[in-house]
Amino acid sequence: MEMIKVSIAGPRGRMGKEAVTLVEETNHFELVSVIDHKQEASAGVPVFASLEECFAHELPDVLIDLTTPEVGYTHTKTALEHGVRSVVGTTGFTAEQLEELKTLAEDKGIGCIIAPNFAIGAVLMMKFSQMASKYFPDIEILELHHDQKLDAPSGTAVKTAEMIREVRESKEQGHPDEKETLQGARGAEMDGIHIHSVRLPGLVAHQQVMLGGEGELLTIRHDSFHRKSFMSGVKVCVETVMELKTLVYGLENILE
Ligand SMILES: NC(=O)C1=CN([C@@H]2O[C@H](COP(=O)(O)OP(=O)(O)OC[C@H]3O[C@@H](n4cnc5c(N)ncnc54)[C@H](OP(=O)(O)O)[C@@H]3O)[C@@H](O)[C@H]2O)C=CC1
Numbered sequence: 292m293e294m295i296k297v298s299i300a301g302p303r304g305r306m307g308k309e310a311v312t313l314v315e316e317t318n319h320f321e322l323v324s325v326i327d328h329k330q331e332a333s334a335g336v337p338v339f340a341s342l343e344e345c346f347a348h349e350l351p352d353v354l355i356d357l358t359t360p361e362v363g364y365t366h367t368k369t370a371l372e373h374g375v376r377s378v379v380g381t382t383g384f385t386a387e388q389l390e391e392l393k394t395l396a397e398d399k400g401i402g403c404i405i406a407p408n409f410a411i412g413a414v415l416m417m418k419f420s421q422m423a424s425k426y427f428p429d430i431e432i433l434e435l436h437h438d439q440k441l442d443a444p445s446g447t448a449v450k451t452a453e454m455i456r457e458v459r460e461s462k463e464q465g466h467p468d469e470k471e472t473l474q475g476a477r478g479a480e481m482d483g484i485h486i487h488s489v490r491l492p493g494l495v496a497h498q499q500v501m502l503g504g505e506g507e508l509l510t511i512r513h514d515s516f517h518r519k520s521f522m523s524g525v526k527v528c529v530e531t532v533m534e535l536k537t538l539v540y541g542l543e544n545i546l547e
Pocket residue numbers: 300301302303304305306307326327328329340357358359360362379380381382383406407408409410442446521
């Protein structure tokens with residue numbers, strides 16, 4: 292297999308550290324640089340304070356971005372403008388930003404993968420929920436994460452609701468006259484699906500999709516107990532993005 296040169300943005304972060312280890316331990320990946328705005332990372336490769344400085348030094352084949360919503364969007368855009376493929380785990384992008392980045396990837400004719408969840412089990416949980424929603428259209432999503440997470444709802448919860456929207460008629464759920472006596476009690480809402488976000492120390496990344504029917508409840512749940520759970524997905528994305536000429540949003544679209 293041909294060697295793939297990789298740069299990682301956010302190498303000191305919870306996900307970034309795991310990604311550095313993954314790239315270092317994969318024979319056909321080579322870590323060529325990291326981007327750390329505080330230049331505190333010790334990765335044994337050049338550390339750049341910005342993506343522009345990094346690209347001026349050497350263009351990698353693939354940028355892995357694991358930063359924050361604003362930084363991740365800017366990095367992905369900058370990478371595409373420089374003709375560099377990106378694998379983006381960072382969540383919190385708007386639909387408009389995704390559309391803009393897709394147009395840019397296609398204009399440049401290069402690959403980009405934005406995957407709100409790299410865990411294979413989480414992708415299956417989303418697919419199973421999509422399948423089940425045809426039979427149980429009343430759905431509430433409960434996502435639970437560590438208390439350092441910046442975005443709510445999680446990218447996974449948003450993606451789950453989007454996938455369900457592809458196969459389920461729009462639906463008002465709950466009593467038509469229901470009123471919140473405490474704002475937020477019914478959570479956020481996407482296409483009638485209510486999304487509830489829990490943030491607590493001790494949690495990693497968890498999601499439970501509850502589908503209610505007459506006299507029954509189907510619960511589909513996934514738990515990531517360790518961030519290693521995301522790394523096989525990152526590896527597949529780095530390999531696959533080399534072959535793409537467009538932006539793919541969601542790991543489910545590249546798994547066989
Ligand atoms: N797709 C998936 O499967 C997963 C996605 N995620 C997503 O990945 C992202 C990162 O999560 P996580 O690792 O937990 O977060 P962390 O806060 O642990 O890591 C983010 C890192 O990015 C750094 N950073 C911020 N700005 C810049 C910049 N301009 N240049 C370089 N680095 C920068 C931060 O540094 P500092 O703190 O010093 O500012 C920090 O080290 C989030 O959006 C999260 O939702 C998380 C898990 C799985």
